[in-house]
Amino acid sequence: MFASPESEKLMHAAISAVLTELSPLDLSRWQFGITTVYHFLFVPLTIGMVFLVAILQTAWYRTQNEKFLKLTKLFGKIFLINFAIGVVTGIVQEFQFGMNWSDYSRFVGDIFGAPLAMEGLLAFFFEATFIGLWIFGWDRLSKGLHLATIWMTALGVVLSAYFILAANSFMQNPVGFEINEAKNRAELVDIGAVLTNIVALNQFPHTITASFMFAGAVMVGISAYHLKRNQQVAAMGTSLKLGLWTVIVGGLGTVLSGDGLGLAMVQTQPMKMAAAEALYNTAAPASFSIFTWGTPDGKSELFSVRIPNLLSFLSTHTLDGKVEGLNDLQAQYVAAYGPGDYMPVIWITYWAFRWMIGLGMLSILIAAVGLVLTRKNNFALPKWAWNIAIWASPIPVLAISLGWLFTEMGRQPWLVFKLMKTSAGVSPGINGVDVLISLIAFTLVYAVLAVIEMRLLLAAAQAGIEEPKKTESADHLAVAY
């Protein structure tokens, strides 16, 4: 294969040079980013959809109208296809803290592990059990009890979200701890403070309401697909309305809770808010730019479209409040934590923040127009209107992903804000090759699963409520596979 032993030697030297250059830190960050964003494509749909399914099933329980039963089964199917992949990709999340971030786990495990274990014991067992009862219990449980199982699942889902967000909030705004110098770790001293972290209290409603937006938009998209073809109109008209209202109500909730989250962020992580606007110098009042065209290094702007006073309002709820700039904060952090670069990657935070808000607003706007167009149950709309409704379904999940990118990238260079830098958290024992293998393996498996998952979701969505007739089993056993 090689012309001479020398060139073979050179080749080997080059390969080993590349392999030793592979940084476990960078690769672990990419892996955590990819697997987390991927996991959270499915989670918000699960969170929102379980409530919509529970509402539909309650409507059926109350009215005995078959239409609601069919809708429950259809959106239940969408929920379940999604739930399976959410669960299996969730295990990866928990294992990764130990696998790739063992120094982080050693440092904060005393605190961070508690909400994760509470999530498992209080919430995750709960939802996994009741979802099994719901899927297989149609013929086994009384109607009332069966309805209760989906509401129990919903309860488990939100509890689960709360504990995970409380854990995440500790990384944004560490509270309720003391540093144990001897053990070189942070130790929990007040679990109440961790569970009522101001960031968690605001992050939680923001996450839940945004999840409702996504589930609502998916429901709208599926309904629109059938209404466009003028089929299953009675049922799909109902789910369209439910979906549109869910987007609107969820959207308003997202706006309000986002406002609260913004205020909490200014209090706890001012650098993140400055990075959201790419505000280099402290300003009072501060304006908010919708769009900026800057020099390639991003340090100075050439052109921008701005709303005066808006950033002041978002940060302080006053029109002329002072918003600290990146340069001032950088100087403060250097004074407090030593030399270093304390700014996140500004172009990411800047654009992610804008697109999150813009896409969220677009989604609400589309839903509002949809409600106006379909008032008095007028479903005879032009094809393009239905196409917009269909293609608008993924908009909220894009906004959600960008919101998380902003939240987590805006925390950099910190892993735990003010306590531990990301570079200090990576596992010391792992090598770049191992992480490269896992990064490639997860990415490939996740990509294949995404294709299969999308095909199944689309197939279920396109079939709608018309299910192939099933022959009832002789002894009414619960079989679902």
Place this chain on the structure above:
Amino acid sequence: MQLNEIWFLIVGFLFIGYFVLDGFDFGVGMSLPFLGKDDTDRRVLINTIGPVWDLNETWVIVAGASLFAAFPEWYASLFSGFYLPLLLILLALIVRGVAFEYRGKGKTVGANEVVWKRNFDWMIVIGSAVPSLLWGVAFANIVQGVPLNEQHVYTGTIFTLLNPYGLLGGLVTLTLFWTHGLMFIALKTDGDIKDRASKLATKVGIVCTGLAAAFLTWTLISHWSVLGFILSAVAAVTLISGLIANYFKREGIAFSFIVVTIITAVGSLFSALFPNVFPSSTNPAFSLTIENASSSQYTLTVMTWVAIIMIPLVLLYQGWTYWVFRNRISRKSIPAGSH
């Protein structure tokens, strides 16, 4: 009793619970190519664990999270040290989980159903066999000790773990979970498939008995304790009793015996480990113990309250689920013409 001792027991309880519950799921998965003559058979097999595999798998998440909360040093050293084996377990659990959900849905996307199902069936088989083997390899190595440096960081490679004791431990869990799954099938099905499961359980069970006897003896020689001896003896007696009960078609008794086998066999490993949690083969002074690996008293106190309140409730509602789905499944239960 100290709180860190209580948490050693709770972590042990959660992992034992995981192995008892997901153990038979793995066994059922591994049995597909051996008992599933046609698609209906395979659907009977999968539906025996249909309503419960997901909540059974949840046990590993809770066990892992409890390890993190109560023994962060153990969690950090173990999970970063066993990086590649855990990666394989994760990938296996992912493909197995989605395969259960997706195997019946090929028709909806217009795929060739035979090929589609065959692919997902293999994912179930591999996704069940790989964790069955690797959990045993991992736990045997935890008991035996691995190279840990002064900072408790693992300094070996994946090949360090593939030593005779570790591999023997892996073969024990592989055959034990398989036997467990076969007995579960015998308990949950009817007719021809039940008889075939029962017969295969005898064969696999005999192999398992030999492997387990060797493994538990080896463990006792290197980590002698009276408790370890009692637990190993109970494991051996119940395994053989389970096989005898299975031979005489007493499926319920046979399955219960194997449950006790898993509890006591894994229990004997935890007893061999105590008071270490992750011994260092480099230098005993570098070992992680229930003292230097545990969380603070405050965290352990909070978590103890959560565990004391929640674990009985969890057992209650999960027990109720098993009660709801207690009926046997047979070929008649699989509706013709559906997926």
